[in-house]
Amino acid sequence: EIVLTQSPGTLSLSPGERATLSCRASRSVSSGYLAWYQQKPGQPPRLVIYGASSRATGIPDRFRGSGSGTDFTLTISRLEPEDFAVYYCQQYGSSSWTFGQGTKVEIK
Amino acid sequence: EVQLVQSGAEVKRPGESLKISCEGSGYSFTSYWVAWVRQMPGKGLEWMGIIYPADYRTAYSPSFQGQVTISADKSLRTAYLQWSSLEASDTAIYYCARQYGDSAPNDHWGQGTLVTVSS
Numbered sequence: 001e002i003v004l005t006q007s008p009g010t011l012s013l014s015p016g017e018r019a020t021l022s023c024r025a026s027r028s029v030s031s032g033y034l035a036w037y038q039q040k041p042g043q044p045p046r047l048v049i050y051g052a053s054s055r056a057t058g059i060p061d062r063f064r065g066s067g068s069g070t071d072f073t074l075t076i077s078r079l080e081p082e083d084f085a086v087y088y089c090q091q092y093g094s095s096s097w098t099f100g101q102g103t104k105v106e107i108k
Numbered sequence: 109e110v111q112l113v114q115s116g117a118e119v120k121r122p123g124e125s126l127k128i129s130c131e132g133s134g135y136s137f138t139s140y141w142v143a144w145v146r147q148m149p150g151k152g153l154e155w156m157g158i159i160y161p162a163d164y165r166t167a168y169s170p171s172f173q174g175q176v177t178i179s180a181d182k183s184l185r186t187a188y189l190q191w192s193s194l195e196a197s198d199t200a201i202y203y204c205a206r207q208y209g210d211s212a213p214n215d216h217w218g219q220g221t222l223v224t225v226s227s
Contacts, residue, residue, distance in 0.1 A: 001170060035213035037153075044203050044217035045145075045153065056215065088153050092211055096169050097143070097155040 002026055002091050004100035012108040019076040021103045023089035028069045033093030036065055036074045039102075040085045048087070049074060079105070110134040112142075112204050112218035119224045120194050127190035128221045130204030138162040140206040142187040143214055144178060148200045156202075158210070159187055167210075194225045 003026040013019055023034070032052040037045035047056040049065035052072055062077040076083055084107050089100040115129045130142060144156040157168035161180040168178070180187040187204055202221050205214035 031211070033211055037214075039153075044205075044220055045214070046217070047213055047215050050213040050215075056213075090153075090155070090213070092207070092213055095167060097158075098169075099145075099153040099155060102152045 001096040002029065002094055002098055004089050004091060004098055006087075006089060006100035006103045008103060009101075010104045010106060012106050013079055014108045015079050015081055017079050019074075019079055019083070019105055021074040021076075021087055021089075021105075023067075023072040023074070023100050025070040025072070025091060029072075029091045030093035032068055033091055034065075034067070034072050035090045035092060037088045037090065038083075038085045039088065045088065076105075081107075110206075110216045112206060112216055114202075114204060114218040114221045117222040117224070119226070122193075122195055122225055122227055124194050124225075125190070125192050126194055126223065127188050128202060128223065130187045130189075130218050132185050132187070132206065135206070137185040138182050140208055141210060141212075142180065143205050143207060144176075144187075144189045145203045145205060145214075146172075146200045147203065147220075153203075156189070158207075160210070161185075161187065194223075196225050196227075198223060199225050 005024045007022045034052045036049040039045045053065045064075045086102045111133045143158045146154045156172040159166045159178045161182045204218040
């Protein structure tokens with residue numbers, strides 16, 4: 001199965017700053033089947049990005065996904081207070097879906 | 109409104125069996141796959157497996173194959189996750205989530221079911 005490695009583990013930033021999250025796959029993710037989810041404490045995950053770069057319904061345009069093959073990035077252009085959360089990448093292109101271990105975006 | 113409503117929290121002893129549920133509403137239940145995802149206390153998300161309620165096709169993560177059974181009843185619009193013999197290490201929150209196709213992201217999630225296994 002494809003192993004996804006996210007970095008950094010924790011990102012300490014202030015509101016208004018730019019966040020850059022990385023997700024690296026152990027082998028190529030077919031057809032860009034890469035998603036990003038946001039999870040806040042006590043809540044289920046929420047789909048943010050799918051197909052590597054398409055925003056899910058209701059997701060503001062400060063969220064941008066990019067990448068292909070084995071390297072993917074989630075960028076939040078200007079952090080809002082509600083963006084502080086844990087973010088997971090997920091590949092869904094192989095017969096066994098997998099998640100990365102998560103990146104926590106915390107308030108500095 | 110699309111909703112996935114999961115059954116309530118469970119407290120079980122090691123060795124006991126358990127079946128938790130996930131009822132879909134507000135959409136065509138047989139047009140979407142339902143996935144199950146585990147989240148152990150303070151840890152990340154783990155994909156367990158998936159079912160297509162229209163024909164009951166399933167696929168499992170190698171890590172969970174043989175450890176759990178995923179099933180569904182399309183007449184009840186409900187998917188299930190079951191264990192025949194729980195272990196303490198099964199303590200976790202279990203989420204169901206739908207997806208449109210076997211290669212699609214999970215666009216709606218249930219609220220999660222907390223399973224606690226303790227002697």
